[in-house]
Amino acid sequence: MKRSVLVFFASILTVLLAVALSVPAAAADTTASARHVVHHRHAHVQESVTARRHLTSVRHVRRTAHLRSATLVETRGVHTARLRHASLRVRHRYYERFTASxxxxxxxxxxxxxxxxxxxxxxxxxxxxxxxxxxxxxxxxxxxxxxxxxxxxxxxxxxxxxxxxxxxxxxxxxxxxxxxxxxxxxxxxxxxxxxxxxxxxxxxxxxxxxxxxxxxxxxxxxxxxxxxxxxxxxxxxxxxxxxxxxxxxxxxxxxxxxxxxxxxxxxxxxxxxxxxxxxxxxxxxxxxxxxxxxxxxxxxxxxxxxxxxxxxxxxxxxxxxxxxxxxxxxxxxxxxxxxxxxxxxxxxxxxxxxxxxxxxxxxxxxxxxxxxxxxxxxxxxxxxxxxxxxxxxxxxxxxxxxHSYFAAKQPVDSAPTASTGLNQ
Known part of the structure; x- marks a missing residue:
């Protein structure tokens, strides 16, 4: 009788011990899994941030280039306008107005x-x-x-x-x-x-x-x-x-x-x-x-x-x-x-x-x-x-x-005369 009781309690202790030992492992697995998920999420977040940053950087570069281009165009336009204005001023100052054909x-x-x-x-x-x-x-x-x-x-x-x-x-x-x-x-x-x-x-x-x-x-x-x-x-x-x-x-x-x-x-x-x-x-x-x-x-x-x-x-x-x-x-x-x-x-x-x-x-x-x-x-x-x-x-x-005009004339050594040709 005593022996049966002892076997019963031993089995219970064995089960309890097994349960006690399995909980940390599961917790460790759960923690590892959680850590994996967190790491994955962090990596995703970091990639997204990097992507956003890259995208933002690209957009910034494009916008900057566009702004620079626009500024350049505007500057050129102003410069051109200034040149045209200066040209008009030069014409006005230095060029005469002719009315005859x-x-x-x-x-x-x-x-x-x-x-x-x-x-x-x-x-x-x-x-x-x-x-x-x-x-x-x-x-x-x-x-x-x-x-x-x-x-x-x-x-x-x-x-x-x-x-x-x-x-x-x-x-x-x-x-x-x-x-x-x-x-x-x-x-x-x-x-x-x-x-x-x-x-x-x-x-x-x-x-x-x-x-x-x-x-x-x-x-x-x-x-x-x-x-x-x-x-x-x-x-x-x-x-x-x-x-x-x-x-x-x-x-x-x-x-x-x-x-x-x-x-x-x-x-x-x-x-x-x-x-x-x-x-x-x-x-x-x-x-x-x-x-x-x-x-x-x-x-x-x-x-x-x-x-x-x-x-x-x-x-x-x-x-x-x-x-x-x-x-x-x-x-x-x-x-x-x-x-x-x-x-x-x-x-x-x-x-x-x-x-x-x-x-x-x-x-x-x-x-x-x-x-x-x-x-x-x-x-x-x-x-x-x-x-x-x-x-x-x-x-x-x-x-x-x-029209052989010059060749048609003959050299003349005498004084100028009233001929219709050219004489020396």
């Missing part, structure tokens, strides 16, 4: 009297001028005969400001007075010096302002009148009007004599006057009256008429160097795009007055068959300027060359 709406040759002109020269001039609003005068410098005058109404008008072509008159005056030679370095301020050849080639205004002040108004005017400015250039040419050379200099507040000698301001010069002056340079110093035959009989009876002989023969080579340099590499170099067969000497001029721009180019082609003087005068707006006139002159000489 550079192109002719009607036939410029209407009303021209052409019977006594050289048909080849005239057609070459018409083709070169094209639809530009202007005039062309071609002259035989050996006798003063006008070979062609396109748009005679403009050619015979009261003229216009000579612009930088006035520099030829000033250069001749300064050379004749002994103020300079072609190689004299003229101080234009500081260490900047320039000689006559370069000043003519590049049409330097300050150089000729300096010469004008050294010469003084009275001497400048004397030589300008001597060279034919301020008087009729033609002999009995119906409709020719007189240019103006003033009796008083410009006020100093407006540039004085210096500005008159660099731009020709207050001076009015006609294409015929400029053509007569350049003809005198081309022929060695004879200032002819220009004559425009209007019938075959006048051509047959043509006789040169000398206005005066200028004492410029010794100094002409010094001016020629600058005129040739202008065509070779200076302001008239656009001529060489079309014509390089013979040397060309010339001078450009560009200026404006009351909304109209003027473009001058006076030149002569020095061929082995003689010389021909040409004056292109343009008036209009922004497309009108001296280098453009020089370019058209190149077309003119090219047209003559293509």
């Amino acid at each position: 550079s192109y002719a709406a009607d036939d410029l040759t209407a009303g021209d009297i052409t019977t006594g002109e050289d048909p080849v020269v005239r057609q070459a001039a018409i083709d070169a001028l094209g639809n530009m609003n202007g005039t062309v005068v071609a002259i035989d410098p050996s006798n003063g005969r006008i070979l062609a005058m396109v748009n005679q109404k403009l050619a015979l008008s009261s003229g216009a400001e000579p612009c930088s072509t006035i520099k030829l008159s000033v250069a001749l005056a300064a050379l004749e007075e002994g103020v300079i030679t072609k190689d004299t370095p003229v101080n234009l301020g500081g260490s900047y010096h320039l000689n006559l050849t370069e000043a003519l080639a590049h049409s330097n205004n300050l150089y000729f302002e300096t010469l004008g002040r050294r010469l003084g108004f009275e001497r400048v005017k004397h030589y300008a009148n001597e060279f034919g400015l301020g008087e009729l250039a033609g002999y009995n040419i119906p409709g020719e009007q007189l240019g103006i050379y003033p009796d008083q200099p410009l006020p100093e507040s407006e540039g004085g004599v210096g500005r008159m000698c660099s731009f020709g301001e207050s001076v009015s010069m006609t294409p015929l006057q400029l053509g007569a002056l350049v003809s005198a340079i081309a022929n060695g110093g004879t200032l002819y009256y220009l004559q425009h035959p209007t019938t075959p009989q006048e051509v047959a009876d043509f006789q040169p008429r000398i206005k005066r002989t200028l004492n410029i023969a010794p100094i002409i080579p010094e001016v020629q160097d600058g005129m040739q340099a202008a065509v070779q590499y200076g302001t008239a170099r656009s001529l060489r795009a079309s014509f390089r067969q013979f040397p060309v000497m010339g001078k450009t001029g560009t200026c404006s007055d009351n909304g109209t721009r003027f473009g001058w180019f006076a030149s002569y082609a020095d061929t082995q068959y003689g010389r021909i003087v040409t004056v292109f005068f343009l008036e209009g707006g922004r497309p009108t300027f001296g280098p453009r006139a020089a370019e058209l002159t190149g077309y003119f000489y090219r047209n003559l060359w293509d």
Whole structure:
């Protein structure tokens, strides 16, 4: 009996012991499981946070980039606006408003009297001028005969400001007075010096302002009148009007004599006057009256008429160097795009007055068959300027060359005659 009781209690103790031992294990398993769940949740949370942070970072970068881009665009827009505004201000301050047209709406040759002109020269001039609003005068410098005058109404008008072509008159005056030679370095301020050849080639205004002040108004005017400015250039040419050379200099507040000698301001010069002056340079110093035959009989009876002989023969080579340099590499170099067969000497001029721009180019082609003087005068707006006139002159000489005009003339060693050809 006692033994059975003892067995019973022993089994109970065994069960209780087993239960007691299993509870910590289960608790450990539960704790481990809980820990695993917590760790998993923590890892998930950390991954989510990292993802969120990454996503936020990406979004931040994108937003920042977008903001920067927007800021850049805005800045560029402001910068562009500022540039446009500055550009408008620059245009307003430095660019003139032109009201005249550079192109002719009607036939410029209407009303021209052409019977006594050289048909080849005239057609070459018409083709070169094209639809530009202007005039062309071609002259035989050996006798003063006008070979062609396109748009005679403009050619015979009261003229216009000579612009930088006035520099030829000033250069001749300064050379004749002994103020300079072609190689004299003229101080234009500081260490900047320039000689006559370069000043003519590049049409330097300050150089000729300096010469004008050294010469003084009275001497400048004397030589300008001597060279034919301020008087009729033609002999009995119906409709020719007189240019103006003033009796008083410009006020100093407006540039004085210096500005008159660099731009020709207050001076009015006609294409015929400029053509007569350049003809005198081309022929060695004879200032002819220009004559425009209007019938075959006048051509047959043509006789040169000398206005005066200028004492410029010794100094002409010094001016020629600058005129040739202008065509070779200076302001008239656009001529060489079309014509390089013979040397060309010339001078450009560009200026404006009351909304109209003027473009001058006076030149002569020095061929082995003689010389021909040409004056292109343009008036209009922004497309009108001296280098453009020089370019058209190149077309003119090219047209003559293509029509064998120069080759058709024979060299002449005798004194100038009244023939219709070109003579030395």
